[in-house]
Amino acid sequence: MSPEGKGSARRQRSRRQLLSLVQERGSITRDELGRITGLSRSAIAEGVQGLIRDSLVVEERAQSVGRSPARGRPAGLLTPSRPAGLVAGIDFGHAHVSAAVAGTDGRVRVEHREPVNVDDEAATALDTAAVLFKRCLDDAKASASEALSIAAGIPGPLDSGSHRVRSATILSSWVGLDPERELSSRLGRLVHVGNDADMGAQGELRFGAARGCRDFLYIKVSRGIGAGIVLNGESYRGSIGIAGEIGHTQLPGAASWCRCGNRGCLETVVSITEVQRQLEHIRLRNAFPDEGLSLDSITEDPVAARVVTEAGRTLGRVLAELCNCLNPAAIILGGELGTAGQPLVAGVRESIDRYTQPAIAQAVDVRTAGLGLRSELMGAISRAMDHAQR
Ligand SMILES: [Zn+2]
Structure with a gap:
């Protein structure tokens, strides 16, 4: 050159x-x-x-x-410089859809949420997103044309080239679907679609616990486990857009079948359903009623806290390897289980201190998501803000 x-x-x-x-x-x-x-x-x-x-x-x-x-x-x-108008964000969880309309400065005007079985009922979930978007606009007394851009996060591996969901078993009712096209046709506007953990990272970066952080991992711990990776201030999604599928890391000694078709994945030991199952033994059956929950019972009950700390240790074992590889400044724990409080953070911290190089362990801060269960939705708003700017 x-x-x-x-x-x-x-x-x-x-x-x-x-x-x-x-x-x-x-x-x-x-x-x-x-x-x-x-x-x-x-x-x-x-x-x-x-x-x-x-x-x-x-x-x-x-x-x-x-x-x-x-x-x-x-x-x-x-x-x-902010163009005049609105932006919209949509978040597909495993069991809910939420939508919000915000100003181009990111201030949310209206937000709605509906329980839906997103994993198994793709069409219903997509229809619900369109209904919620419309409801948000109506409540904000705005028309669709005022929405400069819309972004949505989905909880599955999304191929950045084909725009399709790339797994036969994870998010099975979505396989082969092009969520961007499906949503765009329902909303009558172009919708930018990305992975939910990636959206969560963006939400925390702009509005939450990762503000000012150039290198960090956002870990969504819910029914599955996914990582949003931010390196040098930018999302890293890999060659075809599905980096961060850490839920399918093999754990030595684990043998349960995973929804991905393998045995012994991290998700089979640490996930909201698995922790729920363990808590049922100690009669904390309703520790996670659907999603937005009070987890005081876990922090206060010593046995429940032990179960969750142990889940944190197992998760931390996998995160320790990632820390050795990427040397992040922070790990932000999000999702229903990720935001379950101090016991989970303590377990993750313990494994990181135990299994990463000391200098790397010292450099990384482990925190829960600043936006609670709204990281993904706010990440979609953030992504829409970026598109509105262009
Ligand atoms: Zn798996």
Whole structure:
């Protein structure tokens, strides 16, 4: 490559990095951009100028952030420029569908949720999504044309090339379906579809416990287990879009059949259904009534806490390998079981301390999702915000 070509590739890279930082943070100063990226003052100035010229970023004068001593004038706050209008997000869980309509700044106006057997009844789930979207618009007193973009997360392996669900047994009623096309035709608008754990990671990155984090794993622990991987501030989905299927990691000594067709997968030992089954032995039958639940019973009951801590240890064993490989700054635990409280976090923490390299263990913080059970829905809103911006 010629020196000019190299310079232009470098400028493009800096520009993308600066834009994604402004979008992630919502507002940021040039000095902060310099500290995070390590770019020179002139490179920041050039990149920011280009973003402002292309109407992607606006600069507001802000007294509160102080004066930039080098220039002797107030430091500007850079914010993403927001088109007027609405965005919408849809989240398919295993047993519910939810939808929300928000402003292009991400502030939710209306949100609705319905229980549906998503895994086994794809058509009903897709129809429900369309009904909830319409209900959100009606309640927001808005028309469909005001929705600039819509994104949805589904709980299964979605091929980024074919847009189809890529497993005969996971999310079986969805196999061969093109969820993007199905949803787009029902809603009468283009719907961007992605994996639910990936959406969860995006939600936590923009609005939740991963704000400001460049490298982290979001682990959705529900009926299945999936990881949303964020590296250097961006989602990593692999060559065909289905990276993060950690629920199907083989555990030594485990032998139960898994819905993927293998034996001994992590999901067969740690999942909401399996933990529920174990808790039934100690009569905590209703620890997980459907989904939005109070889990005080688990934290308060020492035997229940032990069951959940043990699930955390098993999950942590698999996460420890991922930590050794990726050296993340945080692990965010989401989903019904992931947000079940301190016992699960403690179990995960224990295994990470035990099985990762000490420096890597020290660098990683284990937390529960800041958005509780709404990480995926807010991730869909975040994705829709990104599309509205383009
Ligand atoms: Zn499996």
